[in-house]
Amino acid sequence: MxxxxxxxxxxxxxxxxxxxxxxxxxxxxxxxxxxxxxxxxxxxxxxxxxxxxxxxxxxxxxxxxxxxxLPKKTSAWDLSQTGEGDPKHITLGCQNLDNFLGGGVPARGITEMTGQSGSGKTQIALQLSLCAQLPPAAGGLGKGVAYICTESQFPTARLQQMVKYFKAKHSQGPASYTDGIFVHHIPDMDSLVDCVRYQLPCLLSQRSIGLVVLDSVASPFRAEESNMENKNLLYTLGYQLHQLAATYHIAIVAINQVTSVIGNNNLYGHSGNVVPTLGLTWANLVTTRLMIGRTDSHVQAEQTEGSGQVKKSSSKTIVEYNVRELEVIFCPWLGKKSCPFVVTSKGIEDVE
Ligand SMILES: Nc1ncnc2c1ncn2[C@@H]1O[C@H](COP(=O)(O)OP(=O)(O)O)[C@@H](O)[C@H]1O
Ligand SMILES: [Mg+2]
Known part of the structure; x- marks a missing residue:
């Protein structure tokens, strides 16, 4: 780098x-x-x-x-003069999902991915971390990734499995994808805010970074009480992430968890029986909110490597994958709709 x-x-x-x-x-x-x-x-x-x-x-x-x-803030006038008004996007590595999101994940504002445990949030974040490193001609930014883990250890083995397939599909990427991902483990809320205020700006100034993943923003905050001081910290976190996105023209992906509710909920949530955590303070800081969920449908495909549920054996082994859905909850430039995808051993894939 x-x-x-x-x-x-x-x-x-x-x-x-x-x-x-x-x-x-x-x-x-x-x-x-x-x-x-x-x-x-x-x-x-x-x-x-x-x-x-x-x-x-x-x-x-x-x-x-x-x-x-830190570099001077850029005004709308500056952007119109430099032609940087239209944000670049990072491909999700799937045509349908890219079309659905208007080109992929934008290098602007905060894109939140929320959903139940096991829905596929981390899988999408991992695939994006590979896609960000592709050259712009292949839908990436040609830049590295800062991956901030708060929930568990970074899934190195799974990333390596995805890299193997990703390299076979994309010949234009870097020689080592793992070298381009800077992983930082954060134990609690104060360290997370410190990291985003001080260490992250340092890293962004010294390295060529195009994507910041926060996996997840929910756990350090949820573990603490929802008092005024925490709301202020949450606000500081969101504000600082926006500043960094605008200054360095990077994509910020913040993963959030959900909590169950009874009955319908408000416009910041979801039409189902779960809502993203962290309440309105955080919802107001998010630019685009995407909900990921499992559906009742399944698709069958030929098995590549121990993944999915083995369906039947003949000359080929067929496996069944649970169809998942990426749904737009709110986004200034997208309508409210959803797009199906599956998680296979290769990573995130479109449903044909
Ligand atoms: N190698 C793999 N092959 C197929 N599916 C996988 C593989 N690894 C993970 N998955 C799927 O991804 C799900 C976990 O997704 P993950 O992104 O970790 O969830 P979360 O939303 O909690 O971050 C698993 O339940 C499994 O269905
Ligand atoms: Mg996860």
Whole structure:
């Protein structure tokens, strides 16, 4: 992966260029925290400890460093002049799903994928992580992926299985897909917010990244109580993700879980008996909400490798795959509709 031209601004001493309380500069120098990379690479608590300053001073320090190194925000006028107004898309690797989503997952805003456990959210995120690395001519962005795991270990074995088939299908991709995926494990809510505020901007400035996956946004927040402080953290998380998407023209995929409800629910949810978690605070931060679910239908296909349910044996082994559905719950540019797909050993595939 190539280093970006602006990486020097992350490693040089920037303390004298910041417009902040001189006391902070003295303490930062003493602690050896002089470059944006060192400062933003540490968590809020670590900086408090290292510099021996109050949380208030550390927040001012971090805010000053962030606005000093992050690229200027782009206005609608700038976009119209540079021709960057239309977002690029990442293919899902399936023609029908791409057509359904108007070209794939857009490099703009936050795309949420929600659905019950086992519905296929992680499978889609893994396939997108491969597709993002394809060159633009093949529907990708030709860039790497930041994959933030909060629920369980990153599914390395499954990714490798998908890579094998993916490489056979796409000859134009990178030599190693796994080298282009930067995996970060996050244990709790505070670390997630810290990661998205400080470590992720650092990574995006230094590496060529086109997709950020958050798998999932729900678990660290659900584990905690739904109080005002958590709502603020959720807001900070969503706001920061939007800033990063707009600044770097990247796709953000946030995976969410669902919770059961009785009867019909509101416009932010789903017509069935489940709704995405995290309530209206999060729903208002999401640009596109997609719901993934299993249907009662099955399709049969020839078996490639231990996957699906073996249906019958003759000269070929036929397996049966559960048909799943990707449904648009809300999206500014798409109508409310759904598209079927299956998960096979190869990954996500269209239903013909
Ligand atoms: N190698 C495979 N072959 C076929 N189906 C698979 C394979 N690996 C996972 N799946 C399917 O994907 C489902 C899990 O999807 P996943 O994306 O992990 O769910 P979640 O929505 O909880 O993230 C499994 O229940 C299984 O049906
Ligand atoms: Mg999952």
């Amino acid at each position: 190539m280093e970006s031209k602006g990486s020097h601004k992350w490693t040089k001493n920037i303390l004298d260029e910041l417009d902040i309380n001189p006391k902070i500069v003295v303490c930062a120098k003493k602690a050896g925290c002089v470059s944006a990379s060192t400062i933003l690479g540490a968590s809020h608590n670590e900086l408090e400890e290292k510099l021996g300053l109050s949380s208030f001073h550390i927040k001012n320090f971090i805010d000053a460093v962030t606005s000093h190194v």
